[in-house]
Amino acid sequence: MDDVRVHEDVSTLLGDAASYFLTRLEAAQDAGRLPYVSLTGGSLVPLFHAEVVRRSHDSSVDFTRVEWWWGDERYVGLDDADRNDLDALTTLLAPLGVPAHRIHRVPGPDTSASVEEAAEAYAHEVRHSAGHEWEVVVLGMGPDGHVASLFPHHPATSVTDAIAVAVHDSPKPPPERVSLTFEAFERSRAVMYLVAGAEKAEALARAQTPGPVVDCPARAVRGQEETVWFVDSAAASSLA
Numbered sequence: 001m002d003d004v005r006v007h008e009d010v011s012t013l014l015g016d017a018a019s020y021f022l023t024r025l026e027a028a029q030d031a032g033r034l035p036y037v038s039l040t041g042g043s044l045v046p047l048f049h050a051e052v053v054r055r056s057h058d059s060s061v062d063f064t065r066v067e068w069w070w071g072d073e074r075y076v077g078l079d080d081a082d083r084n085d086l087d088a089l090t091t092l093l094a095p096l097g098v099p100a101h102r103i104h105r106v107p108g109p110d111t112s113a114s115v116e117e118a119a120e121a122y123a124h125e126v127r128h129s130a131g132h133e134w135e136v137v138v139l140g141m142g143p144d145g146h147v148a149s150l151f152p153h154h155p156a157t158s159v160t161d162a163i164a165v166a167v168h169d170s171p172k173p174p175p176e177r178v179s180l181t182f183e184a185f186e187r188s189r190a191v192m193y194l195v196a197g198a199e200k201a202e203a204l205a206r207a208q209t210p211g212p213v214v215d216c217p218a219r220a221v222r223g224q225e226e227t228v229w230f231v232d233s234a235a236a237s238s239l240a
């Protein structure tokens with residue numbers, strides 16, 4: 001069952017989320033695992049990264065022994081400010097001293113011939129990484145219930161037998177993206193959602209109610225051990 005944590009504002013939401021994230025990494029390393037983390041994009045994510053860095057000083061996580069990935073990426077140049085990974089690279093991974101070989105960026109148009117090729121190369125890297133299993137998956141959710149770049153009623157959302165998929169005509173700009181699939185997210189120990197704002201209230205209520213995944217992709221990505229929703233009171237306003 002999902003753990004929905006309603007916070008009175010975004011700042012307490014982020015504090016709780018950052019502390020949960022660090023505790024999961026600590027526990028994984030204490031248990032002898034090399035944690036795989038899947039990051040995402042969205043408006044709360046830069047603030048989340050900053051909060052993780054702030055709290056990292058009180059944590060025992062060895063950040064050089066974590067593998068860093070993205071659940072989805074916008075298919076634009078590797079230096080384009082629209083990339084999901086750029087904020088993480090500068091505000092999270094650089095301050096934490098993460099070495100380059102632990103960072104797994106999705107190829108962009110400057111290093112691949114097409115979105116399909118980028119998705120295939122990224123899937124290949126996931127497939128060939130020892131024991132691919134996400135320790136923690138960080139996700140946002142759109143007002144339409146999308147997660148990563150899996151959008152309601154979009155062809156990419158129905159793809160099976162693949163780890164990553166090329167997305168064209170994304171309803172959220174930019175239009176071309178690469179996303180992990182539902183199947184790739186199945187191997188997740190913990191999934192954490194960061195969701196704030198009244199415009200997300202209806203989608204959050206839908207995500208917490210059984211129904212077709214194609215109407216609300218956020219119904220489908222769950223952790224095998226835990227799924228925690230870090231939400232503010234505005235986003236929680238339509239919950240039963």
Ligand code: 6PG
Pocket residue numbers: 040041042043044072073074084139140141142143146147148149172
């Ligand atoms: C992206 C994402 C996307 C995002 C949600 C929530 O490319 O932007 O990865 O899935 O997490 O759209 O974004 P907001 O928090 O900005 O609404």
